[in-house]
Amino acid sequence: MYWRNVFIQMAPEYDPGQIEAYVRLGQPTLSNCSNATLRREVKIAKACIKNAGPEAAAQLAKSYGL
Secondary structure: HHHHHHHHHOOOOOOOHHHHHHHHHHHHHHHHHHHHHHHHHHHHHHHHHHHHHHHHHHHHHHHOOO
Protein backbone atom coordinates (compact mmCIF):
# COMPACT_ATOMS: atom_id res chain seq x y z
CA MET A 1 0.00 0.00 0.00
CA TYR A 2 2.92 2.33 0.68
CA TRP A 3 4.10 2.36 -2.93
CA ARG A 4 0.57 2.91 -4.21
CA ASN A 5 0.40 6.14 -2.18
CA VAL A 6 3.83 7.23 -3.41
CA PHE A 7 2.79 6.72 -7.03
CA ILE A 8 -0.53 8.52 -6.48
CA GLN A 9 1.44 11.53 -5.25
CA MET A 10 4.02 11.36 -8.04
CA ALA A 11 1.62 10.73 -10.92
CA PRO A 12 -1.94 11.52 -9.82
CA GLU A 13 -3.24 11.49 -13.38
CA TYR A 14 -2.27 7.81 -13.84
CA ASP A 15 -3.35 4.51 -12.32
CA PRO A 16 -0.81 3.85 -9.55
CA GLY A 17 -0.73 0.12 -10.29
CA GLN A 18 0.21 0.80 -13.88
CA ILE A 19 2.94 3.22 -12.83
CA GLU A 20 4.29 0.69 -10.34
CA ALA A 21 4.31 -2.09 -12.92
CA TYR A 22 6.42 -0.09 -15.36
CA VAL A 23 8.72 1.14 -12.59
CA ARG A 24 9.28 -2.45 -11.47
CA LEU A 25 10.46 -3.41 -14.95
CA GLY A 26 13.56 -1.30 -14.36
CA GLN A 27 13.72 -1.37 -10.56
CA PRO A 28 12.43 -4.66 -9.14
CA THR A 29 13.36 -3.66 -5.57
CA LEU A 30 11.77 -0.28 -4.98
CA SER A 31 12.99 0.11 -1.42
CA ASN A 32 16.56 0.49 -2.74
CA CYS A 33 15.67 3.40 -5.04
CA SER A 34 16.78 6.92 -4.25
CA ASN A 35 14.21 9.69 -4.66
CA ALA A 36 15.95 10.82 -7.84
CA THR A 37 15.87 7.30 -9.28
CA LEU A 38 12.23 6.89 -8.37
CA ARG A 39 11.30 10.22 -10.01
CA ARG A 40 13.20 9.21 -13.16
CA GLU A 41 11.49 5.80 -13.26
CA VAL A 42 8.04 7.36 -12.80
CA LYS A 43 8.77 9.73 -15.68
CA ILE A 44 9.74 6.76 -17.85
CA ALA A 45 6.65 4.83 -16.70
CA LYS A 46 4.37 7.70 -17.71
CA ALA A 47 5.98 7.79 -21.16
CA CYS A 48 5.57 4.01 -21.48
CA ILE A 49 1.88 4.20 -20.58
CA LYS A 50 1.35 6.99 -23.10
CA ASN A 51 3.16 5.02 -25.79
CA ALA A 52 1.78 1.54 -25.10
CA GLY A 53 -1.72 2.64 -24.22
CA PRO A 54 -3.96 1.94 -21.24
CA GLU A 55 -4.82 -1.64 -22.21
CA ALA A 56 -1.18 -2.74 -22.34
CA ALA A 57 -0.48 -0.90 -19.09
CA ALA A 58 -3.44 -2.63 -17.42
CA GLN A 59 -2.22 -6.03 -18.63
CA LEU A 60 1.28 -5.36 -17.30
CA ALA A 61 -0.11 -4.26 -13.93
CA LYS A 62 -2.27 -7.39 -13.80
CA SER A 63 0.80 -9.55 -14.47
CA TYR A 64 2.35 -8.06 -11.31
CA GLY A 65 -0.85 -8.61 -9.36
CA LEU A 66 -1.48 -4.87 -9.03
